[in-house]
Amino acid sequence: MDRYRPAVGTPIEELDTPCLIVDLDAVENNYRAVADRYRGKVCQMRQHTKNIKSPTLARMQIRAGGAHDGVCTAKLSEAEVMVEHGITDVLIPNQVVTADKIARLSALQRQGDVKVCIDNEQNVRDLSAIAEAHGVKIGVLIEVDTSMGRAGVRNPEQGAELAKLAESLPGVTFRGVMSHQHLEDFVDTESRILTARQYIQRCLDVKDAIEAEGIPVEIVSSGETFSYDAAADLPGVTEVEGGTYALMGTSYGYMEEFQIANKVLSTIVSTPGPGIAIGDAGLRALSWPSGPPTVEGLPGVMVDSLHAEHAVLRSDGTTAVEVGQQFMLLPWYQDMMVNRWDQYIAVREGVVEDVWDIPARGCVH
């Protein structure tokens, strides 16, 4: 774990590198964009903390508005971090399956309202039995597969059966339905929104089937960054699980209202040959999420490849690259990158404003 606390007021030119920067103007812009979009709507944002790992950032969306007073977390241990930091309305859009994890989830119910998703009978029976033994009730939502081929019930009938079972069990409370989406190739905003609505409709179909059984569906949690606008006005959807929008990656560049707010500040440490430079952040610090990071601040310079602790940069000659020069690396997809850091250096207009721990880093359990 790295501990780096540059003084407030330090210009970024004086920072030791590499370090993970969060640009406050950009992240505030992103939270404002969501607040503006959801103002006055039934549908509200429930920010996904897998992309930020930080209760500080999570709370910024809650304060900005357009959001539920809660978050969703990828894992149980990430939920614990949020609850410990005072964010007590948590949805885990994932399965919690082993006996000791369910015991831990049961204990957490005494500190907050932590809901979990199910797609299988055995799991909901286990949740109920262990919760009952702990004297608590666990809120459950049915996970619906709409496009990812991952977890989730595959049709409305399965969803309705599972909801009926949950209703009949003493240790769980049926709360609603949840789905993730995966965006295929699309040509324009119209087709993106159409695709998103088609996917989310599959989740709403499960809601309808459950309601047809006379079971009320309180929560419909669906959508993410690429569909947050499509979901906002879709009747029946109560919340959207946006994550990437907060800090952004270059692969989401088509969502023009959001700005890249997370960057790795890096330094050129060697210029071993013509047109080649070596930067001091590599695979360990950046990850390789099927797309390369983008160089900012050195026109004509691109990432050629990454070694464990170094980036190999190629320059077309536009910029005279020198040892000691700083530049920024922008992630293609930021989720895996943020998870490798223990601190954000919060910067506004090139000056350090704060340093934030990333307490949910590594929360894979």
Added chain:
Amino acid sequence: MERPIFKPVGTPSDELDTPSLVVDLDILEENIEIMHGSVREGRARLRPRVDIHCTPAIAHKQLAAGGTVGGITVMTLGQAEVFAQAGFSDILVVNLVVTAPKIARLASLARRTTVTVAVDAERNVGDLSAAATAAGVTLRAVVAISTGPGRFGVGAGQAAVDLARAISGANGVEFAGLMASEGQILEDDPDLLANATRDRLQPILDTREQIEKAGMEVGTVIGGGSYNYEIAAAIDGITEVPTGRYALMDAELAPYLPQFRHAARVNSVVTSRPEDGVAIVDGGRKAIGSDTGMPSVDVPGAVVTSLSAEHGTLVLDAVQPGFGDRVWFTPYDVGECVNLHDYMHVVRNGRLEAVWDIPARGRYR
């Protein structure tokens, strides 16, 4: 920070919380014995690359096994600081330390530890010299010789001789020798690997002669890695081989080094069986890693078809594993996997023996 459920010593491996990094101590010790035993009789010595595991508990075992120079190799200054704190007194930093804040840290570290750093530019020599002189310390410097495009370092021959001379003439800096700046060669034909290794290292050995003819002593020549350790250690003139991945091993290197076994694996639980032939598990990119390749899984006939941030998807040709069953992954790049975790769960004979911190993870700076 990672938050597993910590189990009592003696807990069976199959009951450890998932997904966790689990290290088999017998296999680790066996791997260390094979590697270190191979060099005890020879002239070359190992300088273990501890950045691969980031764990002092393993590094101490490596030095205790003999056949080493008594020191270790790291990739970043931050890692050097961690290992110095953990009791290591001879540390090679295979990196270029070029900025003022880092050079100050390096000089400070040299008060308590013998530190050797790579150098590939004359200007850097001047900066190191000034800082070392001001701090009243001696920094050891090795000339990094680039073995290919995208690697830092100077060319073999005159450029390296000139840099050696600059180091020798500078106050506060001691010329320690030469270092190959290289990546691994993955080649399973032993003759081809031997030829490629010699082709790569011979120019460095020739440079050594040139430097000695110019009247400077070349204390050490560092080259090779786990992938070619026997060949590199047998080359006359190579004094130190920085090997690292042999200790824990991984799926990338295993086909080339069958004498070493997998000591590091990640356990995982099936959290969903949404369709026949598909199992979703709780280990994904944030727990296992897949920056450079997919992990293997211990289920016969199963294929890891995708890893998303928090999930793995297995396609099965059998009914097992079922919901709640456990599987074991072998990471493709163990260095990436270790860097995702804060703890190593250490087992022997199938039972938990210890939990080790991984204090140098995340030390990119």
